[in-house]
Amino acid sequence: MAETESSTTDRPCEADRPGIQWSTPIQYVPGVGADRRDGFHRLGIRIAGQALFVFPRAYERPAIETAVAQMRAGQPASLVGRITEVEISGRASGKSMLGVLVENESGAVRLVFFNQPFRVETLLRGARVIVSGTPRLAGFRMEFVHPAVTILGDDEPLPTSRILPVYPLVDGLKQTTMRRVMPRVAEALSSQVEEAFSPALRELAAGALAGEPVEVARPLLDIGTALRELHQPTDAQSLAAARLRLVFQELLVLQLALAMRRRKLTTDLSAPSLEPTAMLDARIRNRFAFELTGDQDNAMKEVGRDMARQFPMNRLVQGDVGSGKTVIAQYAILLAIAHRHQAVMMAPTEVLARQHHRTLTKALAGSRVRIGLLCGSMSATERGSTIAQAANGEIDVLVGTQALLYGDIPFAKLGLCVIDEQHKFGVQQRLALRRGGVDPHCLVLSATPIPRTMTMTMFGDLDVSTLKQKPPGRGVLNTYLSEDGWRERWWQFVGQKIDEGRQAFVVAPRIESESLDNTAENVAGESSDEVSSATAIYEELIAGPLRRYRIDLLHGRMATEAKNAAMQRFVQGRTQILVSTTVIEVGIDVPNATVMTIFGAERFGLAQLHQLRGRVARGSHPGHVCLFTDTGGSPEEIERLKILADTTDGFEIAEADFRLRGPGELLGKKQSGMAAMRIADLVRDEGILRVARQVAQELIDADPELSDESYSRLRAQVLHRYGEMLSLGDVA
Ligand code: ADP
Ligand code: MG
Secondary structure: OHHHHOOHHHHHHHHHOOOOOOOOEHHHOOOOHHHHHHHHHHOOOOEHHHHOOOOOOEEEOOOOEOOHHHOOOOOOEEEEEEEEEEEEEOOOOOOOEEEEEEEEOOEEEEEEEEOOHHHHHOOOOOOEEEEEEOOEEEOOEEEEEOOEEEEEOOOOOOOOOOOEEEOOOOOOOOHHHHHHHHHHHHHHHHHHOOOOOOHHHHHHHHHHHOOOOOOOOOOOOOHHHHHHHHHOOOOHHHHHHHHHHHHHHHHHHHHHHHHHHHHHHHHHOEOOOOOOOHHHHHHHHOOOOOOOOHHHHHHHHHHHHHHHOOOOOEEEEEEOOOOOHHHHHHHHHHHHHHOOOEEEEEEOOHHHHHHHHHHHHHHOOOOOOOEEEEOOOOOHHHHHHHHHHHHOOOOOEEEEEHHHHHOOOOOOOEEEEEEEEEOOOOHHHHHOOOOOOEOOEEEEEEOOOOOHHHHHOOOOOOEEEEEOOOOOOOOOEEEEEOOOOOHHHHHHHHHHHHHOOOEEEEEOOEOOHHHHHHHHHHOOOOHHHOOOEHHHHHHHHHHOOOOOOOEEEEOOOOOHHHHHHHHHHHHOOOOOEEEEOHHHHOOOOOOOEEEEEEOOHHHOOHHHHHHHHHHHOOOOOOEEEEEOOOOOOOHHHHHHHHHHHHOOOHHHHHHHHHHHHHHHHHOOHHHHOOOOOOOOOOOOOHHHHHHHHHHHHHHHHHOOOOOOHHHHHHHHHHHHHHHHHHOOOOOO
8 A cells, every 4th residue: 555655646645745845844744643753753753855865775676568479487577467267265174265357358367366255355356457467387377376466446557766875774674665755855855956957958968878779868857867777767768867867967077176276286286397309209219129019109298288287287007017107207208307306105015116127227227317215124324315416416217115205305406296096996195295386296106997987086186197018028917717626727827937046926815814813713614715815825835745846935924134034035946936925916927927827816806906917917928827716716806817917907907906995995095085985887888988078178178167157056066065175275
């Protein structure tokens, strides 16, 4: 009965209900009461008006009427027909069975009810009914056991609005309550919501969305209709149009904020103009010993264009491991130095900072460029003197970890800041070096190809250069998914490669197995919870199959010095096998290492595995990666890992990972600094996102502050949701 109460026929009288006002405390809304108040509060609904914006998370769709001949056992079906036979047996014994035959022009089906003798009162011969459920085949007839049955009057039209919203629930709230209350509120209040879109904008947006594979109402639905339809859909088409309106609005507000921010960066901040004149450009490029890939050439041009301007560059260079991002950074650094400015290069770890320092020193050998290094493991005096040199201009490039470089190093003349993010998405910090007056140009390198929707949202205020092409002469990368009994053969293969002069990585998800003890205790009797650990594998290898070789262990809990030493031994080829945790993930360049074994592969994200295996595709020899799972892997896990075996294109993998795991997995909400989406689904709504971005850019180009009266509501929403992001000061 609850459902019919909220059907469309109730609308007119619902609207007249005097009780519900915007600010009516939720407990006074009919159907709520003191009992359910707390539940609503927990959903964030204290007053009636707030309920409008708690959106259904899904919908139950009505089964489409199915002709009897089309019904399949095990597949939901429904039909409208008349009851032609009713028979009940076993009533006296208390174990009754009621059999009902329902017929229409397409045929007949049988309904069966066990121990529900009371149904004979309503399921009368001749009655018109809607039956829905999942039939099975019984003899030659389709049979529904305990289907849902609705009795219809002879002339009663079939209910049209049977799409039911599915609301998020909390303890003490039932779906039926929500379905009763929410449409009531929507009916009473949706017309009071202020419209943020002018008619012109609704028309413009509908036009822009027309190319997308979504149901577009033209113009876009008004907000009142959209909210009402969302809570009480008339049919699939109107629901889709309502959702589109709200998704578009949410994404447009975000994109407006990003477009305003991009614009503010160019107007509110200033940076030294460091122009790549033809002569400088040629001189810098001549330093590179190899021919640039087309993508590198493009990226350099983009960087040069950015740095020539009088406001800070804010550019992300993304490309797979080994795509040659460092060269782009070197170009920017040399350009800054040529203009007598300083540069800093920040790395996420000390190991990586040292590596950058080495690479730069090698690349710039014979030049007058003075390179400094700032590391946590240096003595206080050493650090102090490095900082003093940076302050009086004796150092041109300062390389170090992000932690050290944030601080207040009083650079003499800082013109460029390069941030090597590697696999991290922490671009939040990129503005930390800004201080009043003139800001440095900023270049962020990311070795994790970023899914398209992410570049349009999280990174939406950055310009992006993408390196897709690989430098020539790269070895082939083979990835295998291990099967039962492979271990021994695989170790033989690894040994063979080492005998040929190569080196090997072995990676495990944990440092020690004990780290899982807590959970292991809780999961009584479940031994499958064993996680491969670097320590255990190291012990196993030195005792067993690979004991002939020089093996080292590297993990995050070792002292910095020990870590550096282990790394150095491997880089110099003194050790042949390095067993480690994912600490090696970060940018280590050992071209001679061509074999990698990954244990517990199912515990890593695809992007991370891809990042890891990139370590063995750096030289000219083919790389070999074998993925072992701890649990044997569920079918879904195996499917996921197969993607890796099938492609080496990091961008494809990023998209797959994003589809499979969603944005939440890639970046914690805290880290993303982006308000959570209420209705938009970044995986599903990529096309709408693209359109919203384009429309936002057009609006901001034409009216940078959205100062036109017709944008006042929209502007207020942008400021309300993203005001913090727009105060450039900053984000961290
Ligand atoms: P990334 O930082 O993107 O992982 P690097 O910049 O470290 O990649 O480059 C990987 C290796 O490829 C380095 O040894 C670099 O010198 C080399 N390299 C870069 N660009 C080219 C190119 N166009 N041709 C040949 N080798 C290149
Ligand atoms: Mg790199």
